Amino acid sequence: MSRPPVGPFTHKGSLQKQPGASGQPPVALIHQTSNILHSGGETQETARAFNAASLQLRKTQPEPRIHSLAAQMFLSGRASHFTWSGTLKERGNSYTGSEPLRVGMTAPGSSGLEVLLSTLQRVGDVESTLNTLNVLDELLSAGTDRRIHYMISKGGSEALLMALQNTTQGLSPDFSVLIPLLHLLAKVGHRDRGIGVKAEKLEAVLPTLELLRHNVKNARRAAACLWVLRVFCSSVSTATLIGNNRGLDVIFRLISPHNTQHTRRVRAAIDTLAALLRSKVNCRAAVAKGYVSGLLKLYEDWHSHDPNLEHVPIRRALLHCLLHVTSSQEGRSAMVAEGGMTLLLQITQSCLAVAGLECLVKPAVQLMRKCLPRCPIPLTSDQSAYSLLLPGRSNTHWDADTKLDDSFEDESEDDTEHDEADCHDYEDDLETDVSVLSSRPQPDRSVEELEQYARLCPELHHNFRELDLASEVEDSSDEDLLNGGLENSSWAKMSRSVRSRRKSQQPSASSDLQTNLQKMTPCGEEEKDLNAHEFHSHYLRCQQEAAAQTQSVAGYSILAFPDFWGHLPPPGLEPMAPRRPNIQRKKVLEDIQRFLCPQDVINKVIFDLDDPSYQSPSDQQDSLRFFSKFECGNLRKVMHIRRHEYDLILNADVNTSQHHQWFYFEVSGMVANVPYRFNIINCEKVNSQFNYGMQPVMYSVREALEGRPHWVRSGTEICYYRNNFHPSCRKGSSLYTLTFTVTFKHDEDVCYLAYHYPYSYSALQAHLQLLQRSVDPRKVFFRRQSLCPTLGGNSCPFVTITASPPSRNWKDLHQFRNRPCVVLTARVHPGESNASWVMKGSLEFLCSDDPIAQTLREAYVFKIVPMLNPDGVVNGTQRCSLSGEDQNRQWMKPDISLSPTIFHTKGLLLYLSSTGRTPVVFCDFHGHSRKKNVFLYGCSVKETLWQSGCTVDTSVLKEPPGYRMIPKMLDRIAPAFSFNSCNFLIEKSRASTARVVVWREVGVLRSYTMESTYNGCDQGIYKGFQIGTRQLEEMGQKFCQSLLILCRNRLDYNSKIISHVSALLDLDDSPLDHKSHNCFEDDEPPCVEEIEYHTHRCADLGGDELDAEVNGNASSTEEEDNNALQCHSNDKFQLCPSSVQQGPRERLSSHRRLCRNMDST
Ligand SMILES: [Zn+2]
Secondary structure, three states, X not given: OOOOOOOOOOOOXXXXXXXXXXXOOHHHHHHHHHHHHOOOOOHHHHHHHHXXXXXXXXXXXXXXXXXXXXXXXXXXXXXXHOOOOXXXXXXXOOOOOHHHHOOOOOOHHHXXXXXXXXXXXXXXXXXXXXXXXXXXXXXXXXXXXXXXXXHHHOOHHHHHHHHHHHHHOOOOOOHHHXXXXXXXXXXXXXXXXXXXXXXXXXXXXXXXXXXXXXXXXXXXXXXXXXXXXXXXXXXXXXXXXXXXXXXXXHHHHHHOOOOOOOHHHHHHHHHXXXXXXXXHHXXXXXXXXXXXXXXXXXXXXXXXXXXXXXXXXXXXXXXXXXXXXXXXXXXXXXXXXXXXXXXXXXXXXXXXXXXXXXXXXXXXXHHHXXXXXXXXXXXXXXXXXXXXXXXXXXXXXXXXXXXXXXXHHOOOOOOOOOOHHHHHHHHHHEOOOHHHXXXXXXXOXXXXXXXXXXXXXXXXXXXXXXXXXXXXXXXXXXXXXXXXXXXXXXXXXXXXXXXXXXXXXXXXXXXXXXXXXXXXXXXXXXXXXXXXXXXXXXXXXXXXXXXXXXXXXXXXXXXXXXXXXXXXXXXXXXXXXOOOOOHHHHHHXXXXXXXXXXXXXXXXXXXXXXXXXXXXXXXXXXXOEEEOOOOOOOEEEEEXXXXXXXXXXXXXXXXXXXXXXXXXXXXXXXXXXXXXXXXXXXXOOOOOHHHHOOOOEXXXXXHHHOOOOOEEXXXXXXXXXXXXXXXXXXXXXXXXXXXXXXXXXXXOOEXXXXXXXXXXXXXXXXXXXXXXXHOOOOOEEEXXXXXXXXXXOOEEEEEEEEEOOXXXXXXXXXXXXXXXXXXXXXXXXXXXXXXXHHHHHHHHHHXXXXXXXXXXXXXXEEEEEOOOOHHXXXXXXXXXXXXXXXXXXXXXXXXXXXXXXXXXXXXXXXXXXXXXXXXXXXXXXXXXXXXXXXXXXXXXXXXXXXXXXXXXXXXXXOOOHHHHHHHHHHHHHOOOEOHHHOEOOOXXXXXXXXXXXXXXXXXXXXXXXXXXXXOEEOOHHHEOEEOOHHHHHHHHHHHHHHHHHHOOXXXXXXXXXXXXXXXXXXXXXXXXOOOOOOOOOOXXXXXXXXXXXXXXXXXXXXXXXXXXXXXXXXXXXXXXXXXXXXXXXXOOOOOOHHHOOHHHHHHHHHHHHHHHHHHHO
């Protein structure tokens, strides 16, 4: 065989040496290869497929081409012997940038493709071009997108563009070649992000537009041109170029007025228009040309002429056009001015109930939300209604919004919102500096300063003289009280405290409440149980006494009824609420209706902290009455919106203008069995567990008085979504609505609604008082002290619990005074009331008669700060103390006057450490608003370094694995606990949290944050249930029990304990049998309905959809074409069937079927 020189090639060898060239039918060969590759071959295999394809091409080439191709085929096997920089340059075309066009023939296997591409670019005969196109299409459609990407990487897009340019030159372009070429270009270009830029550089854009202009009447040609223009628009500059050359007009004329002929062309035109409108320049032009009303009219027409839902893709494409147009303010204004909102709302409402129209509902709702004018929240100022002059700061200092904004981004221990985008930041946030990780900073104060904390170690000074005076212990005549009445053990324990009575003060419930109390007759059952009743009145007195001492910024004089009367967990577990499909849309559409029909909106302020005339429940006849001027309450303003609908605005944390999440308010004046909708409209987090089965809690005074004093999960139609309000001073920020509907059981009841089970400061004080009186001092050493006064003038309670020494002899006292310490804290974040319930469980367990509790008391001294932020709790804040700062970011350098509780807790810890009593465990209890279950965060240098991918040799770092023992134990014994949610990483952004500072500066190995869900569990026996106070208290109890693992080697257990807990004690210490999970993993299940926050995004057509359209056009018989390129084949990917002989085609189809069968096995 002769070997004529082919272009720039040089070659050696002969065709006969080419393997695989013998005997096989070419098409079969392709298929053999593509068959191998069908499941998405590697690049090398892909290259092999292309090689085989070019072999096949050789067979179908007319004789002269065979020579050149044969030579190239031969060369392909010996490619390492030459280099080739492509044919484009040599052709002397206008292209100058060599880099993207360089068709590097560097891999031996790549040359088959090069052959195909170079054939394409040569001005050759029609048949060989068609053959090439056909082979390429066949190859590209057989495998995955990977083949197309491979071809793109080899300069495929450029080759196709060149071929396009060649074919369009001259007076009458040959459409027999152009149509398949355009189709292939659309398919390939759709996967090539750079196609627009390449087309611009190769000057292929305007010729294509010109081609369209001349062929608008030929539906098939027009569609082919449109798809190509559409993929060119992947580059905004290309879209602008087309727009500037009157492309918008050409295309808009193809779609307007409504016309159901040639729907493929119409759809291609609308999709192309949508792509063009990605350019802001085009958007403005489109608005100026009045296209918005045109598009709306079209949308309406297509909707009303589509009873059988045949044109849904066209309708959707129109919505995409509108979505793009409304990216500009002009577009949004035009949309509203042209009545687009009303139209869309009507059409969308009619679509909601129709199956199969989800793809229209979603963009339509997005569009309406986007166009809904954003407005400021109806407040004169975002700043909290309450402020407090801080020591050492001017009054105006605190509201530095920009500063607060930053700190808001720096989310808390519990609440990091982890988007995918944040993952990278999260990795960056890991502390990887080994010197920082392994250094132990000097204490932030002197040993002399620390001595004051000896005061907080009463166990060191108490002389136990009373042990000699056994008679001092009361003979409790109240023991019998235990047996009657309230079944709950903690209440029973508390009832033991009915030992001494103090003079009670005036009841402090709200006047409204008292009126209501008078109206209601207490249930007889309660009266019958005198014991319980007596205990309960004692409890009430304790509450009142405590409340009377409580200081609030607003000067609250009253306690909410539930805090005063008490709460018992309802019987049974409460399942997570099911989410109704379309609930979010339904609510959003209701909101949009509000905008469209302002005449239906009452919009009357009925409660306003800023206006004294609205501050107490009035006797308005036609609306509910709201009130929240009580401890932990935080309602700022309420508007009556529609007959049974209210907008609620929460007060910001004192001395800040944000942190809206926690809520607690009283509502009265209701009619039974009427659904009332409540919207809390100034929430700030981007998502909430309210979208995943969580309900708010409600307490009914009437129910309580009838013997059911329960906070219960309540509310239906719950969802959480972004609204169209922005803070009054921060226009760029978004706000979110939590909406829920409550149907009250009783007329004229007084009910309380809250984010989570409230637990007030007064309740804590009352509980501590009851607890103190409940313990037997012969067994339990219980001391209640004040850690320090707070900024707001409250006392921060501090508790020491341990076992009293059995005697005053030296040995017993020595053991007593040298017990190691465990330090527990909670509620640094006031909104995290779950942490208080966990703490309540811990405290009650530690004071209980349980043998494990007794063992733990004998082993440890427990130092407990049950509420690190009393002021925040009292004043109903979510996150901060009165200083307006997150107290869990102050641990590194706590300010004695602004963060006194942190300053002194840290002081105590440093004191313990300085006296050789470094705590064995420190744990700070929190609540987590984004996750389910209960879990721990700890500190591990090794895990942090591993996680960050740090190359430091961690084997030289000495780190005892003991930090995992407690979480592993909890995973076994605590039903709500999940080890898989734990993590032990040290983040820079957390450097000033309790956990990290106590680990690093105090040297506590087991320093933890315990996070409890507000929602419920997705594992264990509580799976699918919301968490209640019983489960939270149980968690506190289990946490204490888990500490037993630490003292198993040091204690002489009595036999009772061993039988009790032997199973718990054989836990081994192996460090890494669980995989560490990162807190940034999103553990949310997918919402039934996607949460539509991204109103600016719209999904455009996917690749498959475009392929389907293009293939449809290829096989179109819609329009007779002059070139009579008819196609009778329904084969999915056949571009130019007329060019392939009948025989091979049949074989081809059978092969394809074979391939498909093989795929499916
Ligand atoms: Zn927290």
